[in-house]
Amino acid sequence: xxxxxxxxxxxxxxxxxxxxxxxxxxxxxxxxxxxxxxxxxxxxxxxxxxxxxxxxxxxxxxxxxxxxxxxxxxxxxxxxxxxxxxxxxxxxxxxxxxxxxxxxxxxxxxxxxxxxxxxxxxxxxxxxxxxxxxxxxxxxxxxxxxxxxxxxxxxxxxxxxxxxxxxxxxxxxxxxxxxxxxxxxxxxxxxxxxxxxxxxxxxxxxxxxxxxxxxxxxxxxxxxxxxxxxxxxxxxxxxxxxxxxxxxxxxxxxxxxxxxxxxxxxxxxxxxxxxxxxxxxxxxxxxxxxxxxxxxxxxxxxxxxxxxxxxxxxxxxxxxxxxxxxxxxxxxxxxxxxxxxxxxxxxxxxxxxxxxxxxxxxxxxxxxxxxxxxxxxxxxxxxxxxxxxxxxxxxxxxxxxxxxxxxxxxxxxxxxxxxxxxxxxxxxxxxxxxxxxxxxxxxxxxxxxxxxxxxxxxxxxxxxxxxxxxxxxxxxxxxxxxxxxxxxxxxxxxxxxxxxxxxxxxxxxxxxxxxxxxxxxxxxxxxxxxxxxxxxxxxxxxxxxxxxxxxxxxxxxxxxxxxxxxxxxxxxxxxxxxxxxxxxxxxxx
Amino acid sequence: xxxxxxxxxxxxxxxxxxxxxxxxxxxxxxxxxxxxxxxxxxxxxxxxxxxxxxxxxxxxxxxxxxxxxxxxxxxxxxxxxxxxx
Numbered sequence: 222x223x224x225x226x227x228x229x230x231x232x233x234x235x236x237x238x239x240x241x242x243x244x245x246x247x248x249x250x251x252x253x254x255x256x257x258x259x260x261x262x263x264x265x266x267x268x269x270x271x272x273x274x275x276x277x278x279x280x281x282x283x284x285x286x287x288x289x290x291x292x293x294x295x296x297x298x299x300x301x302x303x304x305x306x307x308x309x310x311x312x313x314x315x316x317x318x319x320x321x322x323x324x325x326x327x328x329x330x331x332x333x334x335x336x337x338x339x340x341x342x343x344x345x346x347x348x349x350x351x352x353x354x355x356x357x358x359x360x361x362x363x364x365x366x367x368x369x370x371x372x373x374x375x376x377x378x379x380x381x382x383x384x385x386x387x388x389x390x391x392x393x394x395x396x397x398x399x400x401x402x403x404x405x406x407x408x409x410x411x412x413x414x415x416x417x418x419x420x421x422x423x424x425x426x427x428x429x430x431x432x433x434x435x436x437x438x439x440x441x442x443x444x445x446x447x448x449x450x451x452x453x454x455x456x457x458x459x460x461x462x463x464x465x466x467x468x469x470x471x472x473x474x475x476x477x478x479x480x481x482x483x484x485x486x487x488x489x490x491x492x493x494x495x496x497x498x499x500x501x502x503x504x505x506x507x508x509x510x511x512x513x514x515x516x517x518x519x520x521x522x523x524x525x526x527x528x529x530x531x532x533x534x535x536x537x538x539x540x541x542x543x544x545x546x547x548x549x550x551x552x553x554x555x556x557x558x559x560x561x562x563x564x565x566x567x568x569x570x571x572x573x574x575x576x577x578x579x580x581x582x583x584x585x586x587x588x589x590x591x592x593x594x595x596x597x598x599x600x601x602x603x604x605x606x607x608x609x610x611x612x613x614x615x616x617x618x619x620x621x622x623x624x625x626x627x628x629x630x631x632x633x634x635x636x637x638x639x640x641x642x643x644x645x646x647x648x649x650x651x652x653x654x655x656x657x658x659x660x661x662x663x664x665x666x667x668x669x670x671x672x673x674x675x676x677x678x679x680x681x682x683x684x685x686x687x688x689x690x691x692x693x694x695x696x697x698x699x700x701x702x703x704x705x706x707x708x709x710x711x712x713x714x715x716x717x718x719x720x721x722x723x724x725x726x727x728x729x730x731x732x733x734x735x736x737x738x739x740x741x742x743x744x745x746x747x748x749x750x751x752x753x754x755x756x757x758x759x760x761x762x763x764x765x766x767x768x769x770x771x772x773x774x775x776x777x778x779x780x781x782x783x784x785x786x787x788x789x790x791x792x793x794x795x796x797x798x799x800x801x802x803x804x805x806x807x808x809x810x
Numbered sequence: 811x812x813x814x815x816x817x818x819x820x821x822x823x824x825x826x827x828x829x830x831x832x833x834x835x836x837x838x839x840x841x842x843x844x845x846x847x848x849x850x851x852x853x854x855x856x857x858x859x860x861x862x863x864x865x866x867x868x869x870x871x872x873x874x875x876x877x878x879x880x881x882x883x884x885x886x887x888x889x890x891x892x893x894x895x
Contacts, residue, residue, distance in 0.1 A: 326827055330858075333830040338837070339857025365859055372865045379826060379862065 255482035259797070260433070260458030261713060262477030263444040265747060265770060267495035268410055268431035268453045269488040274466045275413035276400045279392045287395040289353035295345075298354045302344055305393040309386065310335035312399065334386050340365065355391060362387040398466050405429065410470045410479075412461055416443045426450045431472040433479050435462045438709030448745065451766060455479055457709050475748070475809075477800070502773035507536030509761070509772050511754060515780040518760035519768050520576070522740060526567035532765040536772060539576025541688065541762020542740040543568055545622070546584055549591050555618065561625035562632065569635040577636040579688065579738075579762070580626050581667065582619055584608050584642040594618060603702065608643025608669075609653065620656065627660035640665040640688055644680075645672050651683040669693035674722035677729035677737075688762070689726055691741035695719050714743040715796035720752070724791060727757035738762055747774035748803055754780070755787030778807060812879040814886040815848075816872055820893045823867035828893035829858040835888055841878035843885045848873060855885050 292298040313332035334340070340361060347357035366383050369376040388400045402411070408430040415437040424446065431453040434443050438456060447454030453474030461479055464470070471483040471491065509519035520541030521532035525548070529540070548556065548564045556564070565580065572578050585591040586607025594615070599605035612619040623639065630637035641653045644666040650673075657664035665686035668674050674694065680687060691714045696703045698719050701711035714720075723739070730737030738760035743749050745767035753761060754775060761771065778786075786806045793799035820828040836843050836855035845861060846852030848871055853860035855874075866872050874886040 330826050330830045333833060333858055337833070337857050337859045338854065339860035339863075342854075342857070365863070368863055376825065376862060376865060382826075383859075 255480060258458050258461055258479045260455045260461070260477050260479065261438060261709070261796070262454075262474055262746075262748075262800070263456050264447045264452065264454040265475035266431075266451075266453035266499065267474070267491050268470075268472045269483070269492055270409050270430050270469065271405075271407065272412045272433075272464050272466055272468045272470050273403055273405045273409040274398055274462055274464060275402050275411060275416070276392070276398055276462075277414060278400060279388060279395065279397050283395045283397045284355065284391070287355065290355070290394075292354065295348045298348050298357075299341075299345055301354060301394060302341070302358065302390070305390045306335050306341070308393050309389045309399070312403075331382060331386065334382060335390065354394065358387065358390060358394075410472055412464060412470075413443075414462060415456075416446070424450065426452050431455075431470075431474065433458055433461055433470070433472060435459065436707070436709060438703070438712045444742070448742075448764065448767065476804070498773075499770075502770040505536065505769045505773040505776065507768075507772055508538055509775060511775055511780045511783060512777055513779045513781075515754070515783075517750075517754050517758070517775060518576075518738070519772050520579070520738070520740075520760055520762035521765045521768065522762050523568060526564070526571065528765075529568040529571040533571040533575050535765040535768045537575065537765065537768055539572055540568075540578040541738050541744075541760055543578055543580045544584065545581060546591065549583060549585065549594070553592050555593050555621070558621050558625045558628070561622060562628040565626055565629035566633050569629050569633040569637060572635050573633070577638055579638045579640060579665070579686075582609070582622055582626075582639065582641050583611065585611060603696070608667075609641040609649055610643060623656055623660055623662070627662050630662060636663075638663040638665055638686060640667050640686070642667045642690070643669055643693075645670040647676055647679045647683060650680050654684045668722075668726050669697065671698050671722055674726045677726040678732065681729050681733040681735050686736040686738070687726060687730060688738045688740050689723055689758075691719070691723075691739060691743035693741075694722060695743075698722060710796070713796045714741075714746075714749065715790070715799045717791060717793055717795070717799060720756075720791055720799070723753070723758070724756050724787070727753075730759065731757045736760060745771060747771050748786075748800065748807075750775055751778050751783050751807065752787045752790045752803060754778075755783030755785070782807065811875055811877060812882045813873060813875040814882055816874060816886045816890050818866050818868055818870045818872055819890045821868050823870065824861050824864060824872075824889070826858070826862070829861040831893045832861060832885060832888050833858040836881075836885055839878070839881040839884060841876055841881045843874060843876040843878075843881050845872055845874050845885065845889070847871070 290298065310332045313328050313335060317328035317332060343361035343364060344357050347360055362383055366380045369379050385401065392399050405428045408428055410431045410433055411429050412433045415434045429452060432443055432447045434456045435458055437443050444454060444456055453472050455472060455474055455477050458479055468481055471480040471488050507519065509517040518538045520539050521535060521537045522542040523529040523532050523540050524544045569578050585594045586602060586605060594611055596606045626637055626639055639657050639662050644650050650666045654664040664684045665688060666680060666684050667688050667690045669690040673680060677687060692703060695712050695714050699711040699716060701708040703712050727737050736759045739753050739758050740762035744761040745763040747770050750761055750771045786803045789802035789806050790799040793802050818824055833856055843855040844852035845855050847864055852875060853863065855861060872889055874882050876882045
């Protein structure tokens with residue numbers, strides 16, 4: 222792990238004078254002030270590079286400060302418009318040159334819109350009518366936007382493009398950074414409020430070395446993308462978008478820190494140490510063990526045959542979560558038992574000689590609607606008929622899925638376990654277990670609803686294993702929607718209440734001598750993995766890409782240390798304090 | 811004034827990219843060329859936004875006019891092509 226020479230204050234900012242590197246002559250050197258901002262660490266790793274700040278809107282203060290622009294005449298105002306429009310168009314044209322295919326054509330069309338003569342004529346006309354520049358541009362754009370919106374269909378889609386062009390031209394005129402995700406020229410740290418799926422399409426890890434957001438939590442879209450790209454990521458960093466573009470930042474995705482004014486040579490040392498840690502994790506070959514040899518099974522999360530085959534190549538001991546809903550999405554009718562058997566067999570086949578596969582029955586509903594299964598028009602779908610609850614009025618759906626899973630297990634000879642999502646009562650677990658055992662398969666339930674965690678001991682009297690879905694357990698424990706970025710500080714698995722429920726569940730497993738695993742984003746956090754091991758969790762299931770860093774980190778910590786870390790995390794009052802306490806126990810800076 | 815009546819060839823109509831292609835070509839020409847629907851107000855072909863305000867879909871009839879017959883022919887030929895193909 223990288224080492225910091227300085228202390229960072231987890232409550233906010235600290236300032237420090239950067240150490241001056243010695244041996245470079247006697248000339249007086251500028252003293253750099255360093256500032257550390259702290260957020261929620263999401264993807265570990267160190268990055269060092271200039272900030273590129275992504276803005277969605279031009280700051281109202283900048284627009285107010287610009288005012289009318291005090292142009293001497295219409296010609297001067299129009300010249301300012303032309304200059305800005307040309308700049309915006311040129312930037313699009315440069316991006317178009319670097320992009321390929323459809324993306325390139327779309328960018329070229331945007332360049333054309335920015336320098337459109339019809340738009341310019343409309344602006345000119347309004348300037349002649351004595352409107353000030355920003356008002357004239359806004360009104361001209363709105364005039365076309367309204368017309369396109371009325372025309373509907375494909376034309377209505379152009380409204381978004383027009384408004385985007387408008388923001389960019391206005392930003393350029395008032396001297397603000399251009400809104401939207403820029404394509405950096407050199408490897409840079411992308412800093413934003415939060416990123417939308419459209420912003421992240423085509424993000425290139427060769428020029429984006431880290432992602433930092435002001436809002437958003439560990440399960441936000443930004444976090445998921447960063448994990449996929451394997452680049453360091455810190456989310457929920459208060460005030461970070463006030464950093465000027467071009468400011469050189471040091472991002473530590475394990476500590477959750479974003480530091481300005483770091484001495485160049487110190488930064489290079491940290492980068493080298495991080496590279497060493499990455500090399501060590503790349504060389505990790507499994508199986509999951511603490512430094513003193515206690516086994517923690519590391520398993521993969523898979524969704525289909527392709528991801529199963531890719532995951533089987535990673536140092537895993539099986540699958541901890543096979544999400545079956547992907548086989549059902551985009552279907553208007555339920556796949557037959559034979560079709561389902563064929564799909565499940567492909568996934569199971571990939572794990573011959575690797576280990577068992579935990580299959581989760583259909584988890585439709587809420588944010589994953591499926592045409593033939595889910596109930597429409599629920600006022601509160603996250604608390605509605607989803608997961609195992611779908612079988613209340615449609616038991617045949619689950620029966621046929623269980624038939625197919627059992628058939629796939631006997632066809633492939635791979636050991637299959639089956640678990641139901643969204644179980645809330647012991648009766649639900651008992652009914653499910655009965656159906657699963659009748660088919661000769663091992664039954665378990667997911668712990669996502671707090672009631673199930675509190676009843677873990679009774680649950681284990683009727684099923685053979687438990688698997689904790691940390692994303693939903695966190696959302697339901699904290700009564701905070703995962704998708705609401707304003708509540709990101711609540712939807713954090715490090716919340717002590719969530720860790721308490723996980724502790725209760727793990728304890729029940731130890732008492733019963735039955736496996737209790739964790740699946741979900743939290744299992745991919747190397748520090749939480751240590752805490753989970755200390756609580757008595759027996760397996761961790763995650764995206765295959767996360768297995769090596771987690772395994773390598775677990776291998777450096779003894780079981781006693783894991784237990785101590787777990788105790789420290791449970792005793793903390795909030796997620797930040799919990800992380801700090803665990804880092805201290807582990808002797809991490 | 812030279813005028814030609816043509817049928818829009820692009821599958822998506824005179825929409826984003828076809829409109830841009832026509833506007834780019836018109837900007838290269840020395841003379842102004844105008845396009846319009848048979849009963850409507852013609853717009854300058856050098857603006858994609860103005861072309862799009864026509865809302866001319868695939869198969870629509872469009873009138874192309876201008877002082878320079880060759881320039882009118884250039885734009886008319888583009889409108890007849892499927893520029894989105």
